[in-house]
Amino acid sequence: MTLLRALACQTLALLVTLSFAYWLPIFHQPIPFLLIQSGFAVVGSMLLRQPTWWIPIHLLFLPSVFICFTLALPAWFYLLTVIVLTLIFWGTIRGDVPLFLSSPEVAQAVTLLLQQERATTFADLGAGVGSVAIPVAEQLPAVKIEAWERAPLPWLISEWRGWCLSNFTASRRNFFAADFGKYDVIFAFLSPLAIPEVSEKIKSEMQPGTLFVSSSFPAPNWQPESIQHIKDRRKTVLFCYRI
Ligand SMILES: C[S@@+](CC[C@H](N)C(=O)[O-])C[C@H]1O[C@@H](n2cnc3c(N)ncnc32)[C@H](O)[C@@H]1O
Structure with missing residues (x-):
């Protein structure tokens, strides 16, 4: 539309x-x-x-x-451009969340949160190329990390980056198919359009006491337990919600 x-x-x-x-x-x-x-x-x-x-x-x-x-330019150049952009931005054409990446500072803040929470399981909803999930998996080998990403090319890149990490799994699937109840901490960097539906699923499935971290976009009608202001180029804000 x-x-x-x-x-x-x-x-x-x-x-x-x-x-x-x-x-x-x-x-x-x-x-x-x-x-x-x-x-x-x-x-x-x-x-x-x-x-x-x-x-x-x-x-x-x-x-x-x-x-x-x-x-x-030769005709194949246009075809190749369309194919590459489609593989990267997959659902964006339907008004879905496009790919943009979190900074290393955000990955560091999420790592610290996982340590504070003594988390053993973590999911990144819409993991992109693994900008958060991979550094977290590298720094916390005891935490089981699951990266959910629907777009083929970003998923392939995160799969390749996490190839040697035994605690890292990348699923090329819609994260709405995931069971949110098995994670201690869930991280999402999505969009104002996606966050209301995601937060409803979070509230109904995550276990009491677990943590949901939404980067940049607050969940509607939900008071965050804490808000972190990250000192990165984008001045990212992390909204942390206790279930
Ligand atoms: C803004 S990017 C964030 C990437 C990464 N989490 C980061 O912080 O760098 C959002 C990603 O979510 C993916 N995505 C959006 N909706 C999805 C869904 N329902 N299932 C799986 N992935 C989804 C998009 O393909 C995109 O790569």
């Missing part, structure tokens, strides 16, 4: 610009044509109430297509 709306904005903007170009020769030049098409696409995006981060995408879309045409 999100993608269809974006496509509608671009197509309508292109049609309007083409009709302008029919009457006004100035728009036969590439730069005025691209400028006005991008502008119309942004207006369409605002009218369709797309989130603001779509604006730079709409502004850059047709100019990027134009630049790529002038570069005369």
